Amino acid sequence: MNALEDTLLAAAALGDTVAVRAALAAGSDPELPDPYGRTALDHAVRHGLTGIATLLEPRHLCGTGGTAVTPARAPGR
Secondary structure, rough: OOOHHHHHHHHHOOOOOHHHHHHHOOOOOOOOOOOOOOOOHHHHOOOHHHHHHHHOOOOHHOOOOOOOOOOOOOOOO
8 A cells, every 4th residue: 555545545534525536536546455454435434424435436436327336335344
């Protein structure tokens, strides 16, 4: 993991939409987990940040208009 992924994980946990968008635009990989196995999406869901979670959902990121399937994630996972 590098500083860009660290930024994305922190921004997702804090609800910083601007920083999440900037990290994604800079090429941060939203699928990389933190040392505990949690991705940025996991952090957003855990903290109830639905707007951030929507930005990080695989169907949103793939640019196919929502055709990909997003698996359910349990809070705190």
